[in-house]
């Protein structure tokens with residue numbers, strides 16, 4: 036009973052606060068959060084917000100794909116690189132529509148940075164800790180993986 040009365044009281048208090056102008060306060064707080072998020076996304080050391088893919092990041096991603104990923108995933112991302120034959124499970128074929136539909140960009144990014152084990156896959160899928168503070172390069176790699184699936 037007590038809890039119930041508290042429940043109604045709480046609703047009434049929220050309604051009163053809204054009437055008293057809490058809504059503009061809330062939206063002002065949301066605005067300053069957006070500003071913070073924008074500031075953070077221009078900071079290369081913050082990996083949280085999705086980073087803009089620059090031409091430079093694309094060039095680095097292309098180089099990384101050839102030098103690191105192609106060994107297992109293949110030059111064209113078909114999961115048939117020189118090292119793939121020895122792997123079980125095999126590297127993902129990025130051309131698989133089914134696989135493309137099953138993953139989010141955030142999960143692909145996590146698999147790239149933290150490795151397969153971090154997303155419940157084979158530990159053979161190597162982590163790339165040096166990319167942790169390179170959100171634009173990671174975003175460019177995700178973009179590349181997505182393009183191979185189109």
Ligand code: HEC
Nearest residue numbers: 103104107124125126127143146151154156157159160161
């Ligand atoms: C040593 C071999 C190897 C290398 C190098 C490698 N991968 Fe993988 N990768 C794998 C294997 C094996 C899997 C599949 C794991 C499974 O199905 O359990 C995988 C899975 C993935 C996935 C799927 C993740 C998911 O959530 O479904 C992505 C994306 C991926 N790799 C991207 C990359 C990228 C980009 C690179 C280069 C930066 C890379 N991999 C380098 C072996 C490798």
